Amino acid sequence: MSETTTGRVPVTITVNGQPCTREIEPRLLLVEFLRRELGLTGTHIGCDTSFCGACTVILDGDAVKSCTLLAVQADGSEVITVEGLEGEEGLHPLQQAFSEHHGLQCGYCTPGMLMSSLALLAENPDPGIEEIRKRLGGNVCRCTGYQNIIRAVQAAARALREE
Amino acid sequence: MYPAPFRYHRPATLEDAMALLARLGDGARPLAGGQSLLPILKLRMDEPTDLVDIARIPGMRHIDGQGESIRIGALATHARIAVSEVASRFPIVQDCATGIADAQVRARGTIGGSVSTADPSCDWPTMLQVLDAEVACRGPRGERVVGIRDFFRDAYTTALEEGELVTEIRFRAPPAGSGGAYLGFKKAAPAYPAATVGVHLGLADGQVCRQARLVLGCAGPRPVQSREAEQELEGKDLNRDNLRRAAEAIISCSDPPSDSRGSAAFKRTMLHSLFMRAAEIAIRRARGETVKGGTLYV
CATH class of the missing domain: 3.10.20.30 (Beta-grasp domain)
Incomplete structure (x- = not known):
């Protein structure tokens, strides 16, 4: 430049x-x-x-x-x-888990939630609930109350570890 | 929301950046991580003519945590400091680094940016004042080192002169038998804190205070420190009555604004309770215990 x-x-x-x-x-x-x-x-x-x-x-x-x-x-x-996120084989495990665990309602926050979760799982493939909460602290959801989002991240972590 | 138009520069070296800032003068601002500056520009609180992007300049990312003289490069991010040796050696540093905003902001924001912005709600200025830190600045006339208390002149106003940049933060490793804690309260992770407190205590015989450093943040245009409050503790027993007296003395010097984060009265109450907690954690850490500190949010 x-x-x-x-x-x-x-x-x-x-x-x-x-x-x-x-x-x-x-x-x-x-x-x-x-x-x-x-x-x-x-x-x-x-x-x-x-x-x-x-x-x-x-x-x-x-x-x-x-x-x-x-x-x-x-x-x-x-x-x-x-x-x-989506690959040739379909949805990314995080997307799949958000869908299966109702980690979204209106979907507005979802892209941000997915990307923060992706960064978290790249750093720690097996995060505890406390760490997930901390790492998603900068992502606001006004629908779900976060419980299902946390469940979805845990499920995605499991799926990715088994891959 | 857009910043007002500006010219963008990306000098390759520190020397080029200083020369550019000096030549461009009053309207130019350095840009590091941008996590304080971008919101300021988007809100049009500032409309610089030129941004000088220093984020890629080499040699300012170091975090040297060994030995007695601790040095942190201006471009070290909050996230990297949080997992550094400095943070594990000195829990008060970890309290501060992990409590700043959220993971996204911590990944980009820098210690030098926080100190240079001198936002009254920024965490590093308050915490670094607790450690009697020094700010190394480089400008067209060479390097100078400014004590942190002299560095902050007013809200958003520092001792930096035209063409000068913060290059490094330095502090002496606190002596054995001392401990510190930095606590804050905010409504949510990405929110600015409503109140913050930094306490560092040197102990003799595990209970008597040898030296005290007490600083409040978000409580006035600059970090609030009071020698009188520190003297309420020095040479005395660190019991609750003496701690309460010190808390009252320093809070009487504070002037927290009533705003969306709470009324002045709420913030004073919050400062008091954070102070008592921070002091307790500092004492336990000075005795060698591992205790969690940091910024609380709902």
């Missing part, structure tokens, strides 16, 4: 394994890059104030809030969104 830029800047972000290059305004948020530039609307904008976690994606291995990052900050990085 040039040292000083005034207008649009080029960025390349690898999203779900696909390198994507766009010329963007530096103030474009990562979540808007995903939704508007790439049409990946699975990542939701909830509170837009870094609170609710609906916009959570994986950036270079970490769960992050994409409403609180500029797309230029992710230049050269790898991003995984909820669209990247």
Whole structure:
């Protein structure tokens, strides 16, 4: 990237394994890059104030809030969104478990819940309830009361361990 | 919500970043993890002309926890500090690092960013003042080291001069026979805390206070510290009456604002109860016990 830029800047972000290059305004948020530039609307904008976690994606291995990052900050990085979960064999074990254990009602928070859970299980394949609660603390659900979400994460952890 | 338009720069080295910040002047801001700055920009509390992205500059991510002089690079994230040797050696550091916001914010936010933003609700400023930390700054005129009490001038206002960046946080390892705790209360993980308290106590004979450091956060424009309150404890028995007197002395110096996180009266009550708990945990840790601290939320 040039040292000083005034207008649009080029960025390349690898999203779900696909390198994507766009010329963007530096103030474009990562979540808007995903939704508007790439049409990946699975990542939701909830509170837009870094609170609710609906916009959570994986950036270079970490769960992050994409409403609180500029797309230029992710230049050269790898991003995984909820669209990247499903494989050729169907739903990801986390998606399957959320479905089976009623880990969602309206579904608005679900992409963020899934991505935070994905980061957690990558780090700890067998988390206890307390750790799951802690790691999902930055993801707000207004429907479920969280109990089924926690059950779903535990079930997904079991399924992934047996894979 | 969008930030106002700005020019974006990504210098490769610290020297380039300092030169750029000095040249761009008043309207430029450094950007590290962005976890304080981005919300400020989106709310248009600040509208810089230029952002200088320092996040990829090498050599500022270290967390050196061995020996007597502890050094943490400005770009070390809360998440990495939370699992570092510094955190396991000094539980008060772990209390602070694990209590900041949520996992997503901790993965990106940096200690240098927290200190430089000087938001009255940020956790590091309060906790680091408990440890008498120092802030290493580099600018066009070289490096200088500022004591943490002199670093915070007002809410969102620090001793940093034009073109200067925080490069490292330093503190002396607290002596054996001492212990600290940092406690806070917030409504939910991603919320800013309503009240925070840091306590560090040096013990003689397991019960008499040799040295006390008491600091309150979210309780005024800067971290609140009171020598008078500390002297209520130093040289005295650490019984509940003396602790209560110290709590009352420091809380009388605080000025917590009434806002969405609670009324001033609620926050004072909360500060008192957090203080008593933090002191108890600090004493038990000084005696060698393993006790959980950190920020409480529902």
